[in-house]
Amino acid sequence: MQPFRIAVPQHAIEDLYRRLDRARLPGSVDEGSWEDGASLSFIKRLVHHWRYTFDWRTAEARLNELPQFMAKIGQLDVHFVYQKGVGPAPLPLVLTHGWPGSFIEMERILPLLTDPGSHGGDPGDAFDVVVPSLPGFGFSQAPTEAGVSSRQVAQMWKELMLRLGYSRFGAQGGDIGAGVSTWLAKLYPEHLVGIQLNYIPGSFRPALGQGQAPVRGEEEAFLERAAAWVADEGAYAAQQGTKPLTLAYSLADSPIGLAAWIVEKFQTWSDCAGDIENTFTMDELLTDISLYWFGGQVEASLRIYKENRAQPLVFTPGERVVPPMGMALFPKELPLPPRAWVERVFDVRRWTPMPRGGHFAAWEQPALLAEEMRAFFRPLR
Template sequence: MSIRPFQLAVSTEQLDDLHRRLRALRLPDTLAADSWDDGTDAVFLQRLLEHWSNRFDWRSQERRINRMPQFLAEIDGQTIHFVHQRGVGPKPLPLIITHGWPGSFLEMERLLPLLTDPAKYGGDAADAFDVVVPSLPGYGCSPAPTRAGISSKQVAGLWASLMGELGYDRFGAQGGDIGAGVSMWLARNHGPHLIGAHLNYIPGSFRPSLEGEQSALSEDEQGFLARSAQFAAIEGAYATLHSTKPQTLAFALADSPAGLAAWIVEKFHAWVDHSGDLEHVVPFDTLLSDIALYWFSGSIQATLRLYKENRQNPLIFEAGERVETPLGVAVFPKEIPMPPRSWVERVFNVQRWEHMPRGGHFAALEQPDILAEEIREFFRPLRR
């Protein structure tokens, strides 16, 4: 495996092409311009696109991003981009953190220093981590897979190989959204290498064996399944499309920055913990850095297709199957449907299950201080 330093460098031609498209955009008619009921709010999107076209400075964002220590690794024929920040402390614990969709490694930018140098932020140096933040294949700076069959299960294998190559025989894992699924696959298939796994989401594809007995479900578990079904019916069209016909949508999103922004920002508006003002929690420049990363990557199809791969490789467990790797879960109040602890304990060795005071689906981006402290608390007893 070869590992080499990396710096993000978008070409002038790419920037010029983006601005031409933003100047020539054509927006659809709408019955209610200032409403999210039918999807992305047209007024909000116009403000976001105007900011992107006239005030957003990609070069400034690029310089900031490049202050993070970034690398590329070749693993089993797949190029993987990752950030590797070493900890400041007596014995930093190796930790790999995985993002999801429509996020990127940029979600972890404010979380990184809190984990790698806790003493600098009022914490204990003994809680320091060596943090690795890879970009999922096809996301951001990791090129798209050149073959089918790369689901979260296979990504977990890539991550285990990456950590081994970095010299970490045993390490912790953390993640939300798709990253939670990757972390659960790490615990399931690479348990001897895993100290523990911490999640801020439980993927909807996770299913313990119920041995055919519906009566075995608790009232809380039945409520979770009902909420999940309601979410799928009202909010889940995006996931159904991603997991069945991702190529069709990719034609539109790869050609239109406005369409890409509308598709992504709807999920930030729906899943971030805010009181009606998304910008107060996630500023336009932060939103646009993430959206621009998707645009410049040129591999939107791969990010959508991962849903299809995961549908074909679901996180379903057989009767009696157990995963003994210690698991911790942080439940944020504005998260999309989460199961009760008993649902996860049917399979996993849950050692910590904590409810957070605020925050939503993008926990590292929204509440990095809260998430960092929770990660420290979970791994503290496991360091021994």
């Protein structure tokens, strides 16, 4: 385990500029609309900002203020942020990001969790926070062979937490991070004090059929909503979950293609009222996009969708997740199941509708999510 500092080579930045200078953009019947995908007028502004205003070295210096490390877990080098809490007995907590996010999703919430006393909270709610980068995301090494799904990532995170000296800890996440957190609780209940989620993994399926309660009412309505969402918005997941390499050729070669693929999801999935800049600044978006670009491992960040399709979160009759679970329901999140669906498997202790926010909860509404996390884990300490 070694300290880590981000240091993107200058030639990589210059190569990015050359590619932006040579950009060839598509046409559009309505440049301002997001109906057909990423708005052309927005992408034009984003590219201009990336080329002439955004300063990667400034973002890099800010990120390097976070305590970062690299550890060999199994065969892979894993990048992670590790911030000790300020309080009488901080609770260890592993936070896992998703796609198309990165560890910077947790940048705003990190001080609220590690030092609540300095942000209007109780020091007794402090956490020791570990924020790993998923394999192939940012500066974590991409898997060298097939088979690394959220299930294997959970095994890696367990090993990382044990190596840091934590035999009992909490887990939190949204998107892919929700799947990793659930796998942690499913596979290693002896190590988990509880999990707090802001998303239910799309592959989550409790046992149904003979001997199980029939699906009725709000559960049926949820399954219909989810199917409709997949039909209207799920093309990205179908591509990443079946032929990720074909897509990766264009995203690895074109920074604008990568940016468009990513920002469409930030616009669609966030609580931004249609204007992505209501929620994220250009510099914030470009910091995340640049991590994907400079990381040079986009195929792995897409491929985890295929791996998760092969190893879905499916439960057998009578199977339960033992550690307590808490759920924060942000209003602009992707379709979420009703509590009855989740309680078929989980021991749900908190089920909290949130007043605002979307899919990127830790980034969009860090104060709201931090307070909900404190409330959930408080009786489990």
